[in-house]
Amino acid sequence: xxxxxxxxxxxxxxxxxxxxxxxxxxxxxxxxxxxxxxxxxxxxxxxxxxxxxxxxxxxxxxxxxxxxxxxxxxxxxxxxxxxxxxxxxxxxxxxxxxxxxxxxxxxxxxxxxxxxxxxxxxxxxxxxxxxxxxxxxxxxxxxxxxxxxxxxxxxxxxxxxxxxxxxxxxxxxxxxxxxxxxxxxxxxxxxxxxxxxxxxxxxxxxxxxxxxxxxxxxxxxxxxxxxxxxxxxxxxxxxxxxxxxxxxxxxxxxxxxxxxxxxxxxxxxxxxxxxxxxxxxxxxxxxxxxx
Numbered sequence: 001x002x003x004x005x006x007x008x009x010x011x012x013x014x015x016x017x018x019x020x021x022x023x024x025x026x027x028x029x030x031x032x033x034x035x036x037x038x039x040x041x042x043x044x045x046x047x048x049x050x051x052x053x054x055x056x057x058x059x060x061x062x063x064x065x066x067x068x069x070x071x072x073x074x075x076x077x078x079x080x081x082x083x084x085x086x087x088x089x090x091x092x093x094x095x096x097x098x099x100x101x102x103x104x105x106x107x108x109x110x111x112x113x114x115x116x117x118x119x120x121x122x123x124x125x126x127x128x129x130x131x132x133x134x135x136x137x138x139x140x141x142x143x144x145x146x147x148x149x150x151x152x153x154x155x156x157x158x159x160x161x162x163x164x165x166x167x168x169x170x171x172x173x174x175x176x177x178x179x180x181x182x183x184x185x186x187x188x189x190x191x192x193x194x195x196x197x198x199x200x201x202x203x204x205x206x207x208x209x210x211x212x213x214x215x216x217x218x219x220x221x222x223x224x225x226x227x228x229x230x231x232x233x234x235x236x237x238x239x240x241x242x243x244x245x246x247x248x249x250x251x252x253x254x255x256x257x258x259x260x261x262x263x264x265x266x267x268x269x270x271x272x273x274x275x276x277x278x279x280x281x282x283x284x285x286x287x288x289x290x291x
Contacts (some may be wrong), residue, residue, distance in 0.1 A: 022114055033107050036111035039140045040100055051137045056206055060130035068123045069225045075116035106243035129209050138203040152231065153239065157187045160238040171242055178238075180246045187238060196229040199266065204273050211277075218280075225276055235267035240265075 041047035091106025153176045161173040171180040176187040
C-alpha cells in the first residue's frame with residue numbers, strides 16, 4: 001500500500017485525459033504553425049530535416065513516458081507562469097508578423113511549460129536530449145543564416161574552382177559566381193554547406209543518442225567533425241554541377257540531376273559521419289583496453 005501510494009504521489013497516476021484542455025490548446029497553436037512550416041521551411045532544402053526531427057523527437061519522448069510517470073511531480077506554478085510569460089508573447093508576435101523562427105520558438109516554449117506543469121524539472125532533465133533535439137525544429141533566422149553562409153559560399157566557390165582548374169576544366173570565379181564555357185553558375189545558400197550542416201548535426205545527434213548513448217564530450221567532438229564533412233560534401237556537389245554544366249549544358253545540370261546530386265551527397269556525408277563514428281569508437285575502445 002505504501003509503495004502504491006508513493007507512486008501515485010510522485011506522478012505515476014498521471015492520466016492524459018485529465019489534461020485534455022491544455023492538449024487541445026497546444027494543438028490549436030501547433031496545427032497552423034505546422035502548416036506554415038510545411039509551406040515556408042520544410043518544402044525547402046534548408047528545412048527538409050524538419051519532419052524527420054519532429055517524428056523521431058516525439059518518438060524519443062514517447063519511449064520515456066513510462067519512466068517519466070515514475071518520477072513525475074507537478075512543477076512549481078511560478079516557474080510555469082514565467083515560461084509562459086516569455087513563450088506566449090513570442091508565439092503571438094511571430095504568428096502576427098510572419099516571423100516563423102519566433103513563432104516556432106514560442107510554441108516550443110509553451111510545450112516546455114506544459115511539460116513542466118505535469119512532470120516537473122526532474123523529469124525534464126531526464127529527457128534533456130529529446131527536448132534539445134526537438135529544438136532543431138526552430139528555423140534559424142534569415143540574418144543568422146546569411147551571416148554564416150556568406151563566408152562558406154566563398155570558401156566552397158574558391159576550393160571548387162581551384163580543384164577543377166587543376167584537372168584542366170576552364171572554370172573561373174568572381175565572388176560566388178562560377179563561369180564555365182558560356183555559362184554562369186551562382187553558388188547559392190544550398191551549396192554553401194549550411195543546409196547540410198543543420199540536417200547532419202540533427203541526424204548525427206539522434207544516431208549517437210540511440211547507438212552509443214555517449215557522453216556530451218564525445219557527442220560534441222563528433223558534431224565538430226560533422227561541419228568539415230558537410231563542407232567537403234558541398235565542395236564535391238558544386239564541382240559535380242560545374243562538370244555537368246560543362247559537358248552536358250545548363251538544362252541538364254539545373255534539372256533533376258541538381259536535386260539528385262544534393263540528395264546523393266547528403267547521403268554520402270551521413271554515411272561518412274557513421275564511418276567516422278565507428279572508427280572513433282574502435283579507437284577509443286582500444287585505448288581503454290590498453291589503459
